[in-house]
Amino acid sequence: MSAIVTLPVLLPLLAAGLCMLFGRSRRAQRAVALTALTASTAAAMASLIAVDRDGTVVVDAGGWGAPIGIVLVADRLATIMLAIATITLLLVLVYAIGQPGAERHHVGFQSAYMILAAGVALSFLTGDLFTMFVAFEMMLTASYVLMTLGGTQDQVRSGMTYVVISLVASVLFIAALALLYTATGTVNLADLSERIPTLAPGLQSAFALLLLVVFGIKAAVFPLFFWLPDSYPTAPSPVTAIFAGLLTKVGVYALIRTQLLLFPDAARPATVMLWIAGLTMVVGVLGAVAQNDLKRILSFHIVSQIGYMVMGLALFTVAGVAAAVYFIVHQVVVKTGLFLTGGLVEHVGGSSRLSRVGGLMGTAPMLAVLFLVPALSLAGFPPMSGFIGKFALFDAGVGSAEFWVVSAGVVAAFLTLFSMTKIWAGAFWNPKEREPQATPHDPGRWGGPLLMVVPTATFAVLTVAIGLWSGPIYELMTRTAEGLLDPSVYRSEVLDR
């Protein structure tokens, strides 16, 4: 098992190396990349099942035990994230290959994409805070490259903002690591969670807050999210889709991991996080309401929905954390699906600006379905996953008598519906008001090239399936949350073997 767990990290790296060697042949690059991701997906699935059945798998990289060596810890949370992430990466890669755009035009695309995949996988698996920093850097650097591949003016401008802010975040991360090592002499998560509680209380909560900010920037919470809506929409749509689906969620994952594992109850900044959650939900969705461009609306929704996850976490109850994890999975599926649909709209309509596309209901009804399903899921309609997720969060919030943050969630939920109907009316019902900049393509029978439509449709199917099969899935989430809320389990699994 321990070998299989590491594959989602190693295979993409090997693939990246090969892709650089095969720089000249696009076909070879694609074959390598697809194989690597398919295999990693299989591996991730296998490890999820195995871990849920037989418990956490811990891998000593280099054969040194924790804390002197680096350990990869595949517990339920990590493998859940790994599974959903690998599937998403695979589907989006197919879409990218199908789309006349970024992937075809740049020899670097596959290599960068593979390193992104490896980085994402590593940040979920690692049981070492510094390795998490490295994994973040892999992921981010690859994302810088993917975002600016076109080298157009827009991309360069937003690329600058994105890169600079991420770099500053990285410096803060380094500082946090330095200070943690100064105080505890270790960077291994399990080891840290043993030592941090022995520090002075003031220091503990200071560390908790510092990490909250460091990962809050990546997760794009209020007031640290402003970079996201400016930078994401400019990238090619498959790239934006993968960013929207995964990158911010990695930040949330890091938040969940560190806040729950490293800090005792007293040090957890629950109140601050609840405030952050509420503001993120509302301010984010208000941003969406103010926009008139499909991609920008969706980008603001990323932010708003992150608020829900933080809210679940900030309750620090089994119900809350379970809901948060479920919500992450739901969001990865729905957001990626929506952005892929957005890409199709752009392809078919020639623009992502609501006033420039329109009447798609008549011209591309298939597209209308592909949008409606994830959109309704996002707005929390049954039987899609969004319905369960929203309800679970409200239930958890009311359960802990946090009525104010729940009301914020309720408002955000309504505004989400508002802007979804706005997109629907704008892109699918309204007649076109102005001509698009780019030339529209013929949607054909399926609403676009099959290689683009099939992955998009898969996400639509996934959100319905997750909703319908929420019974077992949610039980898994509850088991996960119970494990997370008792750090001693993690510690003993990693240290005492």
Next chain:
Amino acid sequence: MSVLLAGAAAALFAIGTYLVLQRKLSRIIIGIGLLTHGGNLLLLTAGRRGLPALIGEGDPSELSDPVPQALTLTAIVITFGVTALLLALAYRSWLLSRDDEVEHDLSDLDILLGRGSHEDDADLLERLEQLDDAEPPASGTDPT
């Protein structure tokens, strides 16, 4: 760590911040360089100082703490790679606009200056007047 080094790191952070908060990318890059120096200094001084960590150089207790050194080394390399990328961005931005200024995000400006036109929300804003005075709306049948 000594007060001096802590102070040095803090000062590097402060100066770096001052530079990062500007609009010229090349200044920002320099600022980030200083910030990372500060971060690396913090990281390195997180460990005990002493003889070079070569086994046999002296009694293990006199050796400097090797772990932060390894971490810092990794950090240095990573930031180097990313800085190269950032420079490429500045270079590209100059090729495109003869400048390395980090411009405002235009769509944001539109909304800030109230130019975020809600042309697409016509349906939301349009009033069905006939509902207030008793004029009938469009006939309900499909034209046959």
Next chain:
Amino acid sequence: MGFVLIVHAVVGTGLLLRARTGRAATLVALLAPVTALVWWAANLGTVLDGGVVTEVHRWVPTLDLAVDLRFDGFAALMVLIVSGIGVAVFAYSWSYFDAAAPLGRVMGLLTLFSGAMLGVVLADNLILLYGFWELTSVTSFLLIGDRYRDAAARSAALQAILVTGAGGVAMLFGFVILGVEAGTYRLSTILADPPAGAAVTAALLLIAVGAFTKSAQYPFHSWLPAAMVAPTPISTYLHSATMVKAGVYLVARLAPAFAVVATGWRPLVVVVGLVSMVAGALRALRQHDLKLLLAYGTISQLGFMMVLFGVGLEATSLAGCAVILGHALFKATLFMVVGIVDHGTGTRDVRHLPALGREWRTTRAVAVVAAASMAGVPLTFGFIAKELGFQGMLDASMTGNGVVLGVLVFGSALTAAYAARFVAGLYGAYRVATPTGAPAAADPTSPAAPRLHAPSRSFLAPAAVLSVLTLVFGVAPALLDGLVGEAASSLAGVVVDAHLALWHGITTALGLSAIAVLGGALLFLWRSRVDRLLAVGSRLPSGNDGYHASVAGLLGGADRVTGVVQNGSMPVYLGVILVTAMVLPGTALLLDAPWDGWPQLVDSWVQVALVAVLLSVALGAAIVRHRLSAALLLGVAGYAMAGLFVVQGAPDLALTQAAVETLSTVLFVLALRRLPSRFERRSTPVTRTLRLAVSAVVGITVFGFALAASSDVQPRHVADEIVERALPDGHGRNVVNVILVDFRGLDTLGEISVVAVAAIGAVALARAGRRPRGEPRPSTAGPGGTPRHAFVEVVVRALVYITVTVSLYLLVAGHNDPGGGFVGGLVAGAAVALRYIAGGLDDVRRMVRTRPWSILGAGLLLATLTATVPLLFGHPVLENGSWDLALPLLGDVTITSALLFDTGVYLVVVGLVFMVFEAFGGEATRESDQTEPPEQPDELVEREEREEART
């Protein structure tokens, strides 16, 4: 039950997929409600015997969310209405819609809606109920907007979903609170043993909001008249007979349990109901469009039901059940008639309605019966129901029931009046002579005047059947005793025996009914005066104003908020981030800072000197306005850092730092040489002060945090164990290097992948818009442009060979002495730099035959493989192996896999250096570059391939 719902889902989806199906769609759609009715008939017996049919399917047990269906008396009544009217409407649609028009989408959505509506009335789990509730909203949205090319349809659809959606989320909030307070989401359990308390009251108020929006009660009513743009079958089914009753249904369910428990709830519901009843009726009295008249009538009638159910007593609930049925019967009929008239004459406006000749006799009769029932004229079921209502209120043991009763009677009078207006309208009482004489044409909104034609039998049949039922139940109401009685009982939780009868003798209720009808008649006769009065009322702000004001407000507010936070300026973003990052932990430290005195001030005086240099050059870099000198100062700062590292006892680090600094300074110069040499000063004093303030905050916090963190330092258990095991288990004396390639090899693997991808990105960016290599260049000279000289050539070659050898030595020795793959690679890089300085990019390219891409790839591949191979032998990833080989000349040598790994690192770094020169090395730009647009990415690929061809 589940089966019935599934049939609806399947039929509905099927029709949606076959959107182009014509009329046949209506027949297919009929399948669903017919199935439902059959099932209803089969299970009615159980219910009439006071039993219930339940069915539970697990969904999400953890969240107490189950598909939990319950078929009791009230459910039976509602199912009858939903599916019965469903059959009528679907049958009506056959003739209503244009035979040629594709109907798959409309009928599919109608079927799905009717399934969702059944779900609402059958669900016994609050959350499930909410789910179906929202599904009815969506289907209604899509149906209203189905003819989306019409702007009115679009905005009506949006208004409908936004208003009901807002109510929906409020209701969900209420449901969750209620469920949490009760400890279960099962409706029947909650009603059996209702919780109490402030939270519960809040929950019920929230739920009430949901109910009001759905049932179009004031002040949320205005979406319903707007929705009348939809084709008549949709208005008939969703917006009069069924969906709008969902709110009433919910109130009916909750009232008996909570009307008293939740203080303030009953008054709220009753008042809103009364207001809606009166205001709706008044509005109806002013309409010329028959459909709008009916729409406002519906609002008014729903208000009536709200009152009856909201009181929550057995008698009133019983009456409510009768009214809900009676209303479904007559209102559906009237809507269908309006549709027929519209169809036949091309207008619904009583002022333009042409005279309807004899062939319209039946149609008129049908309409009159229904209208009479609406007015509450004896011998129609409407009369029975209304009288039950008055009777119930008379007996109601509720304070102020007298007042309520009074308003109800007044409302009923108004109802009778607009019923009369409707009939009079049909008979042409309001017709205005039009100059053209072609009435239909006078109505601008009507389709090009179709010829006047009376409805076919099949078109009228559904309406006719319903009004016959109205009469039958009006004459023999006892037929319904069982159903209505059971419905009331299932609500009240106690057995309510119903005796619906036409004649109870001379009772107060009878008197009230008489007053209502006669009052209506008077209001109708004095309509001219009444109209003048009403005209005054019409100047009051309507719910429509409220809706549009709030939408506009929302959009404006969103703009304002977003404009402030999302202002598009990176410095601001960074400032906010940095301040947050400092203030949050800073406050925590200030609140209780661990402080045990200052640590050691200074380690050594060399440090002081170095720090002095470091900070002064840093300051310089911040102040100078000359780009390159700023870059150079940064370089000096880097060397100072290296110095500090040496003092700290970290030679490898110092080496790396120095090498990196050299290279990045070169990079700076290459990349920025063409940018304007000076930064112009543009920032205002204000911004500068702000910047200074932020920097101060950052500096102080970092300083404080650093001291606090080092205040109680714990034993370095990790470091000590690593130092201990480095040589015996790590096979290396240089602990740092052993950590890099072994203990923390994974980090290094990640690190080189970062470097590799950064290199790719840099080349991709810098290369875009550069002339492909291979074309003749102005000069092959380096940036200095100095002509090449044989002597220089020789020296350079020699130097290059030396540096490469040194770099290889560093690579191999690294494991035991300062050095290692990374430093080695960088030194090799220095050789490349030398070549560049001497001969420019072409020389660099001539150094190696392979593309820099391949070097990067090979390095990454080698490192990853060394990490992966152990897996194949069942060892953990990255585990180290070592082989002893006897080599000629060198003798026995131990090769550790760590060395291979380090070689990978070495290669990646070398690759990086090559890539970097590829990126920035070329003669940076020519004028053409600024003019020519960024070259098509396609060319990028082609260029790659051309290069391949050349080598």
